[in-house]
Amino acid sequence: MENAILLDSNILIAAFRRNEDAVSFLSKKNFNFVISDITTMELFAGCKTVEKRKEMENILKFYAQAPFTQN
Secondary structure (H helix, E strand, C coil): CCCEEEECHHHHHHHHCCCHHHHHHHCCCCCEEEEEHHHHHHHHHCCCCHHHHHHHHHHHCCCEEECCCCC
């Protein structure tokens, strides 16, 4: 994937908390942002309610997924 950036949970959490730098970075259109399965797990682990989990599911639909593999 050309111009792909693998995002860590910390940048996404910062954006969820309305950190201006994180939001600005994620709004760049010249990159394809990818989230690993591990990052997805970390984000879901932080969801303390069913509503937050559903909200997270909707947000993550916008990012490509990089599966965890042995290779």
